[in-house]
Amino acid sequence: DIQMTQSPSSLSASVGDRVTITCQASQDISNYLNWYQQKPGKAPKLLIYDASNLETGVPSRFSGSGSGTDFTFTISSLQPEDIATYYCQQYDNLLRFGPGTKVDIK
């Protein structure tokens, strides 16, 4: 059973700031990792697949990197509409979501 951790669990940043979220898998998952954004009261939205590929239509300020056990999700310039909870999800061995990172505006 692959366990996923995310850090931080929450963060506050100013508009225009660079925001970085990390996701760690308990074992090597290659690049089998996706990132989602979930706004309050809404269904999640796929942002990044296979660790670093931007889903069609997603702004380029979002990016992902990493492989193996350590992954990073970055918002290069935080915008007010980016307020949400972000989840990583592995699919190397079945599927599992991380615990999420809540992003607020300072």
Added chain:
Amino acid sequence: QITLKESGPTLVKPTQTLTLTCTFSGFSLSTSGVGVGWIRQPPGKALEWLALIYWDDDKRYSPSLKSRLTITKDTSKNQVVLTMTNMDPVDTATYYCAHRFGVQDAFDIWGQGTMVTVSS
């Protein structure tokens, strides 16, 4: 345009069986590579993957819930059904179905979700 919509009871009693239906359009579950998954989210908590069914009728389940879950598909009706037995108040959550994207087990299109409360 792909759309999915969940339907089922909003309230179930403890020990009862929950049956949820995902009705979709814009794709066929008989097309190679396609899949539909179920994910739930208790109020204020994280997403939890439950089950996934593929075009070839292969099925995957969350290990922690495998004994309670069954996922099936009806290709002619464009529906996927999830049953969960022995419901408990901790199963209170919003239940989502979602379209599996490409060859990755990523969910690119989600239903709006349906809230299920387990209470006597």
